[in-house]
Amino acid sequence: MAVTTKKINIRTLSQEELISVLEKIGEKKFRAKQVYEWIWKKGVHSFDQMRNISKKVVEYLDEQYFIDSIIISDEQQSNDGTIKCAFKSHDNHITEGVLIPTTSRITACISSQVGCSLACKFCATGRLKLMRNLTAGEIYDQVLLLTRSSEQEFGKPLSNIVFMGMGEPLLNYKNMIAGIDKITSEQGLGISPKRITVSTAGIAKMIKKLGDDKVKFNLALSLHAANDEKRSKIMEINDSNNLEVLADALRHFYDQTGSRVTFEYIIFKDFNDSLADARELADYCKNLPVKINIIEYNPIDDGEFQQADKRKVDAFAAFLESLNLVVNIRRSRGKDIDAACGQLANKNGAIALKERSLKK
Incomplete structure (x- = not known):
């Protein structure tokens, strides 16, 4: 041959x-x-x-x-039960995923790229160079490995999957869609697309494409500020995808899919935590079918941003709820192992401490 x-x-x-x-x-x-x-x-x-x-x-x-499979090269478990995995690819790139158990669900947080190109100021991953996109198979493998870890550690399969790890999923659109197709297929893992959420920093034309493709999974937008000046200060992507452009894309997505979008709002001390900021957010939500997740900030090394006071977070949420908006406050998990939102930066992934193949 x-x-x-x-x-x-x-x-x-x-x-x-x-x-x-x-x-x-x-x-x-x-x-x-x-x-x-x-x-x-x-x-x-x-x-x-x-x-x-x-x-x-x-x-x-x-x-x-x-076979472009990945293996777990390192694994850490937090005091709260959260498990962070460093995944090594066949060409020795490292990316990370997190298994987050609660009393009601077990969520896998997975990556779409090795590194990230968007450089959001509050995110440790954004400080890494973008090395490459993950393949559909590598996206799938993260879920396969994490569901096996879930069954081994907690005696339960995964209940939810979120694309909130390393990278911007909509900049790896083809592989992200193909990976989800395999995750949801009966020939793959057979997980319902309604249990999957893809989070984006806001690529308007690709949000519209999600609508045109009539995807069945959920969409979340990393918003973090409801005025362009503040949002551009922390997210460069807002310069080319401002709030007005994003609102138009989100309305198109809803019109095509009927699926309500989740706004993710990381709340920073003395930056976006005032009632005036809450009013701007409420005004932005007026003509958009959304729910809001207020996320506790997890400081990274340079200390440019700090965690907001709990009383201000509660007041912020209460104000939004008084206007009949759907609001959830998400407290951080896995902070002691740098596994919380915005902390994935391959700190423990450079050296493989142990290797475990897909086959156990």
């Missing part, structure tokens, strides 16, 4: 394409379906782990293809 100079990522093939590949070497359709199940449902990271596949097929696949 001829050996290709560059192997192809087998997880870029659909099941139909894989059937065609194996039929060319004389295999039946059921063999391709078995291989496909090993790749996705069982999550193997090498062809020789496929125990019911002939040596001939394994050798052919190994010559022509590779």
